[in-house]
Amino acid sequence: MVSTPKAPKAPDPTQTAAAQTATNVDTAIANAGLSYVNQYTPDGSLEYKVTGQQTMTDQNGKTYQIPIRSAYQTYSPQNQAIYDQTQQTQLGLAKLANDQTGKISGILGTNVDLSAGNVDKYVNDHWQSGFNNQWDRDQASLDQSLADKGISMGSAAYDNAMRDFSTRKQAASDQYLGDMYSNAQNSILTERNQPLNEISALMSGSQVHQPSYVNTPTTQLPNVDQAGLINDSFNQKMGLYDRQVSQSNAAMGGLFGLGGTLLGGWAKSDRRLKEDIRRVGTLDNGLPVYAFKYKDGGPTQIGLMSDDVRRTHPDAVFEHADGFDRVFYERAVA
Template sequence: MVSSPKAPDPYKTADAQSQYNTMTAETQQLMNMTDQYTPYGNVIYNQTGTTQITGPDGKTYNVPRFSQTTTLNNQQQQTLDQQQQSATNIASTANNLSNTGLSNLSQAVDTSGAPALQTSLGSDYSSSPGSNYSTSVGNGYATGLGSGYQTSFGGDVSQAYNAAKNAVMDQYTPTLGRNAEATRAQELASGVRAGSAAYSANEQTIGDNYTRAADQATQTAQSVQNQLFNQQQSQAQFGNSAMLNQAQFGNEAALNQFNAQNNAALTGQQFTNSALLSGGQFNNDARNQYLSQYYQQRDQPLNELSALLSQSQVNNANTATSATPQTQVAGVDYSGMVQSNYAQKMAQSNQLTSGLFQLGSSAMGMGGMAMGGK
């Protein structure tokens, strides 16, 4: 009969695995603790004893303990001593300052001595130029030219027209009359009768002469009339131009006076406003300066203490050592190997049992066949 393999004891397996792990850790630590010797100092590792640890199985295990010792050369040691002494002095100064110089911080903030904040410029500050500023030019400024300005000019020139025309006709009429009488006398002597073509032609010529004389008289009268009209127009324009120049001169003088008065009013008010603004800004700047100096004096001891405390820290000594190479040692998987060995034995036992069962079945089958043959 085939027996199954006995299962491994878990406590014994865990105990063995723990011992292997401890050995692996110790080996790895020993390999990584490399002593270093540099021109600035040395780093040396030494075992200082052991620490006892009780395992799950109740057994006691000794775990080694190590110490790291850093030694500086003389120059580095002197530098470190000076740094530590400086830090001690700074810390002592900071301690004295915290006892005496920070007494003001225990008192409440008092800004009653600061100049008052000015938020108003007073009643003298104005956004208008005042009563001396005028929006009207005044009575001295004229918007019209008065009754002396002519929109029409000249008198009736028809009489001059008629007189000139009559004068010309009076000059031409005697000659035209004599010429007409001479023409008619010649017609009578020549036997030209009234109503004949020659008579009509002569009368037409006499009429044309009178017509031309009348046209000439009309042109002369119109020329005289135009000259008289132009003279009257020139006189009127001269008078109107003189009135315009005089009115413009008066208006310019009134405008200049108006502008001068308003500019003076504006300048005076602007000067007053500027003086008020400068005074208010000066007062507020004085207040800001007072508060700035007050808080600066109040915070100065605290800032000095903070600076001293930040400088009192001592840095670790620099041995200029290089990093120690770290070696990783793989642990032994003892429990896994035990479990694997148990599994293999169990598999072999199962295979052997299965083979025997098959062999027995085969033998029983052969015995049955023999009995049937009989």
């Protein structure tokens, strides 16, 4: 019988997955290592340092050590000096704002009084005296003018002049109070808000600045398709196996066909009678099987060579009267 090729063993899915995972992890570590590039500029530097390791375990129980890197930013000496001075200034403003908050605690607990009575009081306290002084001077000037004209106090002309003066003063006072009412409201609100605005300004100058981070450049290496390579290799082996099986089947079919026609007889198997010889298989007893054509014509056939048979089964070979060997296949394939 012609030996049947042994089929290749299919890849173990678990081992294939583990190989792919290991390749992916190695590629990821390589990508990370290429991406962490130290940067140096006139304003400062950015350096990456390995500060530890993280252990990762896959589904198969295999562990990997993943490097952990930290980024360190450093100012130039000049920028560091500016930064330190700015921080001291902001800290001073923050302390000053904190001190000021004690002074306004009472203000925050009191409602703003914009009632008519309080607004009128504010006008009287801050501006009414100036208005009255101006009209007192105007009245003195009127008295002097009337005296210069010979109009004495208590006369009808004098009383008429005073009534006119009082009417103008009252009208001016009403107009003045109306104009000053909105000013008084704004002034009351300003006095209330002034300390709050001062603290807000101090706090805005003492805000903590969030650190700025430099984006890390990335360099990507393609992942090796380890699973694909394993499967491709298996498919190639299977293709070779299929071809070998086909050749083996062809050899067996041809040999059996030859045995069927020559069973109990002798076949011309001398190598000298054949051409286009190529080995296509092996019998279970070790004899090579060949495809060939007879030199005197005919199709491709499958069979043995007498010189091979003579070495293992000499009783299955004899030399014909024509000088060429014959092989008794029934004995040769035993």
